[in-house]
């Protein structure tokens with residue numbers, strides 16, 4: 001994997017980039033988790049007007065609080081129901097982040113209408129900005145963190161501006177319960193929100209790096225088996241919707257143990273990298289390629305098994321006809337491969353059934369003498 005020149009440049013580039021499909025899938029799981037946390041927190045909010053009522057508060061205030069708490073709970077249930085749809089709604093994380101931040105601003109605005117200093121000096125409600133920014137980390141999308149942080153800073157700055165502009169004497173904004181409101185404290189709060197955003201964005205970046213590393217094969221840079229098994233169900237789901245056919249190919253370099261014996265393990269590694277590049281050259285942009293074991297690769301090709309066979313067999317002939325020079329001075333090496341194909345959905349509707357069929361056909365290709373592509377059972 002290529003590193004960008006400057007760590008900060010790399011961080012910003014990665015944060016602003018669309019995350020990898022597997023990352024987005026994990027992020028959809030994070031969205032559901034956030035929706036569940038929001039539902040639990042909202043249920044706790046219901047207790048606040050009841051506590052106020054027990055404390056002898058004004059019945060109108062209690063009823064208003066109750067109505068607001070019910071509304072917050074109803075919204076939390078709506079977000080939860082939408083989050084259960086997985087990645088069907090790409091706008092959902094943005095909608096919920098907007099909701100979380102704007103709800104915090106709305107409560108602060110309400111407080112400021114009762115007592116201007118309460119609106120901008122309240123610590124507890126203000127902390128919900130920080131929570132709203134922090135939980136975007138669970139969605140694995142840096143763009144969302146930057147959006148939520150930016151929104152919180154803009155909304156809070158607007159609220160502070162409004163409170164100071166509306167005050168008759170801004171220098172004497174004092175409250176018995178909330179102390180003195182000063183411009184410097186408010187600037188500090190805005191800086192804290194910025195720090196929270198940068199911190200959360202850095203966590204997202206690190207998480208993305210870890211997921212990317214755990215889903216990649218270190219030698220070839222291709223996705224590995226874990227990544228492939230996460231990704232395949234989504235691809236099958238998308239293809240089911242548009243009714244296209246797919247072909248899974250299990251591709252295996254022939255006699256690789258002998259190649260290792262002849263040119264050494266490092267030479268074998270070079271062969272693997274060269275072969276991975278050759279396969280990648282054949283795959284279309286939206287087709288999958290992964291290294292799932294030693295000398296074993298999986299390709300997911302678009303189209304019926306017949307045309308996939310033609311493409312792979314053409315590649316097989318081309319590879320067998322070329323010679324690979326592992327290192328200057330070495331003897332040129334002839335590489336061949338065998339492949340077993342399985343058609344989706346005819347040979348299996350899931351990853352494991354397709355891999356099983358493709359493996360049987362690969363074994364058949366090896367039994368029949370290697371250097372061949374098998375697309376149906378003997």
Ligand SMILES: Nc1nc2c(ncn2[C@@H]2O[C@H](COP(=O)(O)OP(=O)(O)OP(=O)(O)O)[C@@H](O)[C@H]2O)c(=O)[nH]1
Pocket residue numbers: 219252253254255256257258260264265266267268269272293294295366370
């Ligand atoms: N250089 C190198 N060799 C590897 C790597 N992973 C696995 N191998 C070797 O790949 C070889 C696989 O051998 P086999 O499973 O017998 O397969 P084969 O020799 O290709 O035989 P057929 O598949 O039947 O054609 C073993 O010698 C492994 O040590 C790797 O990352 N680098």
